[in-house]
Amino acid sequence: MSSRILNVGLIGFGLSGRYFHSPFLSTNPGFKIKTVVERTKNEAQEFDPEIGNARSVDELLSDASIDLVFICTPNDTHFGYALDALENGKHVVIEKPFANTEDEARQLFDLAAEKGLILTAYQNRRWDSDYLTIKKLIEDGKLGDVVEYECRYDRFRPVAVAANSWKEQAGSGYGNFYNLGPHLLDQALTLFGDPLTVTADIRTIRPNSEIDDYFDVHLAYADKVVNLKSSLMAYENFQRYMLHGTKGSFVKGGLDPQEENLRKDILPTQKPWGEEPENRWGRIFSDEYTGIVKSEAGDYAPFYQNVYDAIVNGAALAVKPAEIIRTTRVIDLAFQSSSERKVLNY
Incomplete structure (x- = not known):
């Protein structure tokens, strides 16, 4: 060390x-x-x-x-x-x-x-409790081969509530797709790799909004479909993940608790850290087992340790350049697809 x-x-x-x-x-x-x-x-x-x-x-x-x-x-x-x-x-x-x-x-x-x-x-959301839980279920084969994956990241943010934020201003790189899209895309692309095609609907749905505040992105694979959605007009925004596989399905709501704890000035040295309350745990449906699945504990600390190890010890980055370029490429294609109303090859 x-x-x-x-x-x-x-x-x-x-x-x-x-x-x-x-x-x-x-x-x-x-x-x-x-x-x-x-x-x-x-x-x-x-x-x-x-x-x-x-x-x-x-x-x-x-x-x-x-x-x-x-x-x-x-x-x-x-x-x-x-x-x-x-x-x-x-x-x-x-x-x-x-x-x-x-x-x-x-x-x-x-x-x-x-x-x-x-x-x-x-890309800290790779260390969210919900994503770590899904990743483990897939790796352990609990769902079989995933054939459908849907992830939502919704908020209820009327323009009047957030009007003073720079995130509500029109400009290069602004809008909900640039803000929340990279999280959802990075998770899906890390799980499933390069898509075959990209189709997107990115639009403005809130009255008086200057930015895109809704997106629906479809990534097509040879053996599965991936749908990523977000709306800033979702008053009930508990829904997060729905996965269907050849052995079973998994559904889950709620957000990883780290951000809400950090906003309360709770440091990550406080233990236990990143553990979701039980009302956010997901549910699996399968012949092997149907019931509640306790969420893995989230923890962003490994991201920082990996950056340190990459600089000091020459370790490989966890969030790799090729992965980042892939995400930015899909963002480009999604905007183009939405504008031209076309299905685009990756």
């Missing part, structure tokens, strides 16, 4: 920087959050008085002691900030969406390879 400590800089300290990254970085002995970019506020010091403040991205990137940068800013800035960070010799983790297009993603990975730097996407 290496004793090296990586100095970390966060660009942005909103929901992502404050409630997702900082708790895990601060409780992993391999990291030290040295500096946070906040142009006018000092909220990072409220989290930890030892964290330094930078008033600009250039100020942060000019610090030669910073090893790793997390980009936690609005979507239209991800590509530019990542380019600057890599050019300044920093390893980089980018919030989703990793990039707005496949071409941008490839440019970033080409530069990272040229510089010999680690670059990855924050």
Whole structure:
């Protein structure tokens, strides 16, 4: 086990920087959050008085002691900030969406390879309790061969409730598909690999909305169908997963509890961590067993440890460049499919 400590800089300290990254970085002995970019506020010091403040991205990137940068800013800035960070010799983790297009993603990975730097996407939902539960059921053969997979990630967010958020503004990389789509796509593509075709319906359904707030993406495979949906007008949004296989079916609702606990300032060192309440556990239906399946405990900590091991020990990234490029390619195809009303080959 290496004793090296990586100095970390966060660009942005909103929901992502404050409630997702900082708790895990601060409780992993391999990291030290040295500096946070906040142009006018000092909220990072409220989290930890030892964290330094930078008033600009250039100020942060000019610090030669910073090893790793997390980009936690609005979507239209991800590509530019990542380019600057890599050019300044920093390893980089980018919030989703990793990039707005496949071409941008490839440019970033080409530069990272040229510089010999680690670059990855924050696909934390691979470590959600529900996804880990589904993955285990599939790997253990409890459902047989999956022939139909549906995942929903819904919210009830009328425009008036969230009007001041940048996520409600029209712009490059904005909208619900860029916001929630990468989670659903990454999970499905990690489970099942490259699809044959992509078909999508991405649209605006809320009154006075400036962004896309509904999507229905269909990924076709030779032996299964995958449907990924999200709506910001789903008042009852408990439904999450429905899987049908040759041996049985599995249905599940509710969200992984980590985010809600992190928002309460509960650190991931508190045990037990990531355990879902029983009312969120799924149910399996099969000849072998019909009944409740206790959810696996979710935990985002392995993502951060993997980034550390990749930088310090040369370990393979858990969220690999080829997987990230695949997700951005499907995003491109989904927008094109929705616009042209066509089924597109992957």
